Amino acid sequence: xxxxxxxxxxxxxxxxxxxxxxxxxxxxxxxxxxxxxxxxxxxxxxxxxxxxxxxxxxxxxxxxxxxxxxxxxxxxxxxxxxxxxxxxxxxxxxxxxxxxxxxxxxxxxxxxxxxxxxxxxxxxxxxxxxxxxxxxxxxxxxxxxxxxxxxxxxxxxxxxxxxxxxxxxxxxxxxxxxxxxxxxxxxxxxxxxxxxxxxxxxxxxxxxxxxxxxxxxxxxxxxxxxxxxxxxxxxxxxxxxxxxxxxxxxxxxxxxxxxxxxxxxxxxxxxxxxxxxxxxxxxxxxxxxxxxxxxxxxxxxxxxxxxxxxxxxxxxxxxxxxxxxxxxxxxxxxxxxxxxxxxxxxxxxxxxxxxxxxxxxxxxxxxxxxxxxxxxxxxxxxxxxxxxxxxxxxxxxxxxxxxxxxxxxxxxxxxxxxxxxxxxxxxxxxxxxxxxxxxxxxxxxxxxxxxxxxxxxxxxxxxxxxxxxxxxxxxxxx
Amino acid sequence: xxxxxxxxxxxxxxxxxxxxxxxxxxxxxxxxxxxxxxxxxxxxxxxxxxxxxxxxxxxxxxxxxxxxxxxxxxxxxxxxxxxxxxxxxxxxxxxxxxxxxxxxxxxxxxxxxxxxxxxxxxxxxxxxxxxxxxxxxxxxxxxxxxxxxxxxxxxxxxxxxxxxxxxxxxxxxxxxxxxxxxxxxxxxxxxxxxxxxxxxxxxxxxxxxxx
Numbered sequence: 126x127x128x129x130x131x132x133x134x135x136x137x138x139x140x141x142x143x144x145x146x147x148x149x150x151x152x153x154x155x156x157x158x159x160x161x162x163x164x165x166x167x168x169x170x171x172x173x174x175x176x177x178x179x180x181x182x183x184x185x186x187x188x189x190x191x192x193x194x195x196x197x198x199x200x201x202x203x204x205x206x207x208x209x210x211x212x213x214x215x216x217x218x219x220x221x222x223x224x225x226x227x228x229x230x231x232x233x234x235x236x237x238x239x240x241x242x243x244x245x246x247x248x249x250x251x252x253x254x255x256x257x258x259x260x261x262x263x264x265x266x267x268x269x270x271x272x273x274x275x276x277x278x279x280x281x282x283x284x285x286x287x288x289x290x291x292x293x294x295x296x297x298x299x300x301x302x303x304x305x306x307x308x309x310x311x312x313x314x315x316x317x318x319x320x321x322x323x324x325x326x327x328x329x330x331x332x333x334x335x336x337x338x339x340x341x342x343x344x345x346x347x348x349x350x351x352x353x354x355x356x357x358x359x360x361x362x363x364x365x366x367x368x369x370x371x372x373x374x375x376x377x378x379x380x381x382x383x384x385x386x387x388x389x390x391x392x393x394x395x396x397x398x399x400x401x402x403x404x405x406x407x408x409x410x411x412x413x414x415x416x417x418x419x420x421x422x423x424x425x426x427x428x429x430x431x432x433x434x435x436x437x438x439x440x441x442x443x444x445x446x447x448x449x450x451x452x453x454x455x456x457x458x459x460x461x462x463x464x465x466x467x468x469x470x471x472x473x474x475x476x477x478x479x480x481x482x483x484x485x486x487x488x489x490x491x492x493x494x495x496x497x498x499x500x501x502x503x504x505x506x507x508x509x510x511x512x513x514x515x516x517x518x519x520x521x522x523x524x525x526x527x528x529x530x531x532x533x534x535x536x537x538x539x540x541x542x543x544x545x546x547x548x549x550x551x552x553x554x555x556x557x558x559x560x561x562x563x564x565x566x567x568x569x570x571x572x573x574x575x576x577x578x579x580x581x582x583x584x585x586x587x588x589x590x591x592x593x594x595x596x597x598x599x600x601x602x603x
Numbered sequence: 604x605x606x607x608x609x610x611x612x613x614x615x616x617x618x619x620x621x622x623x624x625x626x627x628x629x630x631x632x633x634x635x636x637x638x639x640x641x642x643x644x645x646x647x648x649x650x651x652x653x654x655x656x657x658x659x660x661x662x663x664x665x666x667x668x669x670x671x672x673x674x675x676x677x678x679x680x681x682x683x684x685x686x687x688x689x690x691x692x693x694x695x696x697x698x699x700x701x702x703x704x705x706x707x708x709x710x711x712x713x714x715x716x717x718x719x720x721x722x723x724x725x726x727x728x729x730x731x732x733x734x735x736x737x738x739x740x741x742x743x744x745x746x747x748x749x750x751x752x753x754x755x756x757x758x759x760x761x762x763x764x765x766x767x768x769x770x771x772x773x774x775x776x777x778x779x780x781x782x783x784x785x786x787x788x789x790x791x792x793x794x795x796x797x798x799x800x801x802x803x804x805x806x807x808x809x810x811x812x813x814x
Contacts, residue, residue, distance in 0.1 A: 162704070227754045227784035239789070266754040266784075275755060297755065338704055364664060365707060409662035411801065412711070484783060 127507030143434040146372065150380040151186045153335070158183040159384040162339035165346065166388055173391045182384070189383050192390035198436050200354060200397040202260070203322045205312050206288025206583045211259055213399075213438045218467040218505065220498040221260035222252050222491070223444055223479040225295050229265060229486040230450075232573070237485065240265030244486060245282040248478065251491055251573060253287035254580040257499035257547075258491070261287045262294065264478055265486045274601025276301035280308055280325065281597050288583040291325040292440075292475070294358070302327070302344035304600040306351045311592040312585065320352030328356030328401055328440060328475075331381040333366035345385065349393040356399035356440040356473075357385040362414060363406045363424075371420060375427055378402045386437075399473065400432035403442020405482075414482045416445035417458035422465060429469035441466050444476030444494060445483040451490045451566050455480055460497045467501050474498075492569035496547045503544045548572055607633065608644040611676070615648030616655075618668035620675040627676045637683040641720075645676045649718050656803060666803070667711070670718030677720070691722045693745035693813050696738045696776075698726030700759040705752035708782055711802035712748055719806045721746070732759070732766035739772045745813045748805070749795075751782040760785075761793040768794075777812040779805065 158181040161167050167177050176183040202211040202219075211219050229240045244265045252258040263279035270278040276296050283291040296302050309325050310316045329345040332338050348355050359381040361367040367374040382400055389396045404424040405416045415421055425441055432439030443462045448455035459476070466474055476483075477498065478491035508514075519534050520527070529535050548568040550557055557563070563571075585593070607630050614622035623645075630640045652669045655661045661669075684691075697713055699706045706728045713723050724742050726734055739747060747767075751757040760780050767773045773794075780795040790798035797812055799805035 228786070237786070239786075268754050272755050272758060295753070295755075297753075332704060336704070369664075407663065409664070410659050412663040 127509050139430060140434070143431060146375050146379050146431060147434070149372075149376040150383055151189060153376065153380045154184040154189060154384060155186060156183070157335065159381070160336040161342065161384075161388075162337065163342045164339075166337065166339075166342045169346075169392050170388055184384060184387055188391070189387050192387040193383075193435060193437075195390040195394045195396075196386060196398050196435075196437055197395060199438065202290040202326060202354065203324050204288055204290045205284060205324045205585075209259065209289045211290055213472045215438075215470065215472065218471055218502070219259035219473045220257060220463075220477050220495075220502075221292055221440075221473055221475045222248065222258060222262045222264045223476040223483055224262040224264050224292075226265045226479050226481075226484050226486050227268065228481075228484060230480075232488050239268045240486060241269045242267035242278055242282055245279055246286050247488065247577060248486065248491065249283045249286035250580055250582060251488060251576050252477070252495075253289060253582050254576045255491070255495040255547075257495040257502060258477055259289065260473065261289050261291045262475070264491075266295070271601050271603055273603045274597065277304040277308055277597055277600045280305050281593060284308070284312060284324075284593070285585065286582045292356070292473075293325060293327045294330065296327055296329075296344040296348075297338070297340035299340075299343040299347045300600075302347035302351075304596065306347070306353065307596050308593060309353075311596060312589055316351060323353050323397075326354035326356070326397075326399075328358045328399065329385065331357065331359040331385065333359050333361035333381060334377050335381060335384075337381075337385065342385070342388070345389060346392050349389045349396040349398075352397070354397035354399065355389065356401035357382045357389075358401040358403060358440070358442070360403045360405060360442070362404070363420065364409075365407055365412070367404075371424060374404050374424055375431070378404050378424075378428065379431055398437065399440035400428070400435060400437040401440040401442075401475075402428040403445070403475070404428065408447075413447070415447055416442065416476075416482055417447060417462050422462045425462065426465040426469045429466055429471040432472075433470055438472045439470075440473040440475055441471040442476055443471070443474040444479070446480055447482055449481050449485065451480065451487050451493055451569065455490055456493050456497065456565070459494055460501075463494075463497055463501050467505055488573045489566055489569040492548060492572045493565065496549060499544070499547060607635070608640065608647070611640065611644030612648035612651065615645060615669055615672045615676065616651050618665060618672050620668075620672035623672045623676045624679055627679050631680070631683060637680055637687050638689045641677075641680060641684065641689070645673055645680070646720065649673050652718075653803070653806070666718075667714055670714040673718040674714070677717070692720035692810075694722045694724060694742050695746040695748060695809070696724045696726060696735065696742055696744045697748035697750075698730035698735065699728040699750045699752075700756055700763060701729055701731050702759060703751050703753055703756040704728045705782075706750070708752070708802065709748070709750035712750070712781065712799070712805045715802045715806050716746075716748075716809055719809065721809065732763045735763050736766050736770045736772065739767060739776055740770070744776055746809055747776050747778045749778065749780045751780075751785065754784045757782065757784050757789065758793075760795065764794040779808055779812070781805065 171177045245263045248264045261283045310319045329341045359378040361377045363374045367377040406418045406421045428441045443466045444459040446455040446458040477494040611626045778795045781799045799808040
């Protein structure tokens with residue numbers, strides 16, 4: 126017996142509306158079609174009964190329906206440290222770092238610069254230390270690595286600096302997918318072991334509207350064949366890559382997701398797939414990509430609801446504030462984005478730590494976001510209504526006017542009953558003033574320094590390290 | 604007559620391209636000089652659009668619809684302009700660089716530059732260095748615009764600029780780069796002449812480079 130504020134149940138009232146989105150998508154798949162740049166993908170779909178004309182693939186409803194039946198409803202994301210395995214069971218919302226930005230606000234100079242592999246390493250280490258961040262990702266591009274070696278080096282940086290599950294993105298060729306699979310296999314003891322215990326997953330971005338990149342899709346086919354869980358992540362933007370009306374955006378996103386689910390379930394039946402998406406809006410004044418407008422947050426919440434409709438696990442884009450500095454706007458926008466998406470039952474939220482619409486990394490923002498994530502997790506955690514939780518005997522014992530502060534019952538239960546924030550100030554005024562009148566961004570900065578100075582990721586065995594280095598060197602050659 | 608030019612400007616501001624087309628045709632039929640129609644009708648209207656966009660009165664989709672109306676008017680007017688020896692603002696070769704299929708930003712820049720009177724040669728997406736070189740050789744553009752959305756493809760901008768250099772064409776044209784991961788610093792490092800952070804500023808940058 127437990128009560129929760131998660132509103133997964135509330136979606137039943139939407140069932141008819143979500144069915145409309147599904148129906149429109151089936152119509153688009155069959156009568157408009159998807160542009161698949163990959164010849165391999167076109168061939169797989171054609172052999173299964175889709176109509177191919179040039180690069181356009183028209184997919185009949187029966188293929189989609191049968192693919193949806195093959196997709197598993199639950200699976201587990203494993204962690205290489207064995208301590209942070211994440212059952213994707215509809216009972217949790219896990220928070221992942223955001224990705225994949227090209228710029229960093231330098232922690233020392235405060236100036237914007239191109240992101241580097243060292244940023245990936247540090248962000249993985251910071252998130253490894255933060256309890257509220259469940260999943261690591263290459264938050265920024267390792268732009269100082271060779272283009273050939275970037276996919277494997279970004280994943281390597283995450284594995285070395287964190288024991289948690291890793292999600293990769295922007296993998297744009299079957300070769301790069303292979304590199305990541307081999308790296309993961311080196312850690313868990315071979316590709317068969319990796320299939321049993323995938324310690325990383327990937328998501329493939331569609332190119333809205335209704336287009337699938339060749340390299341990304343061929344990487345997805347490679348991952349699915351190796352048993353690596355995959356998310357299919359459209360980012361249609363209202364008024365640019367979808368019509369400006371919100372249901373149309375949902376239908377475009379949904380159509381793109383269904384087309385790839387169909388492809389991957391035909392190629393690798395039973396493939397572990399996340400229904401994903403990070404739809405957005407434009408700012409009408411500038412055309413700027415906006416992920417935290419109320420409309421964008423609404424759309425993202427609906428992505429979680431669509432996943433529930435299909436009974437598929439979901440990985441939903443959240444956060445990605447438009448603010449250029451950590452502060453009030455970045456905090457309210459990301460908090461407002463995390464809450465309804467979590468309440469709608471998203472299994473994974475992708476979006477911790479970036480500013481400027483997922484284009485800019487600051488180390489401080491990840492602390493602010495982790496704080497919000499922890500607050501929301503606690504807010505939505507089930508609260509036990511078992512008999513002993515009512516503590517009736519104690520209330521009777523102390524009677525009217527009783528004080529609970531010095532009771533053994535309080536000491537025994539308080540750590541479980543009440544949570545503490547990471548950096549939020551709850552001090553008395555004098556206490557706050559005595560400690561130097563610290564504002565939240567300065568507190569986040571201090572936390573970053575503390576973690577970077579003291580935290581160590583769980584080590585990898587020497588022989589695994591050697592094997593990883595060999596793979597990285599081999600795949601980094603241009 | 605002046606009323607007619609004013610109507611062209613107003614229709615263009617409102618994005619009514621059918622009206623722009625018929626009014627431009629009417630003005631030509633009445634014997635107005637093509638240059639006057641261009642300057643006091645089309646460009647006057649587009650300048651108003653640009654001003655109100657900067658003021659936040661017009662939104663991006665409205666600007667694009669006006670730019671399309673401008674394009675319609677220009678298509679009609681171009682043969683007459685050519686006949687009377689009036690030149691366009693200049694040719695511009697544009698494309699998304701090799702490996703990159705993203706073209707929304709590139710297409711916006713194209714529309715805006717067309718709206719400003721440039722003649723655009725669009726090479727599309729995933730454009731190889733050889734294709735840029737061939738287009739520059741053939742069209743002798745005042746400007747080359749390159750776009751990339753991915754950090755893995757933006758490096759190809761440098762490759763393309765080096766290819767233009769090797770073909771002896773680099774000095775013949777000005778190069779503007781843009782796209783989400785591109786910055787002013789990157790533009791400098793890869794050897795471009797300039798960088799525009801959005802489609803509207805691309806027009807200002809282009810005008811400054813070709814002035």
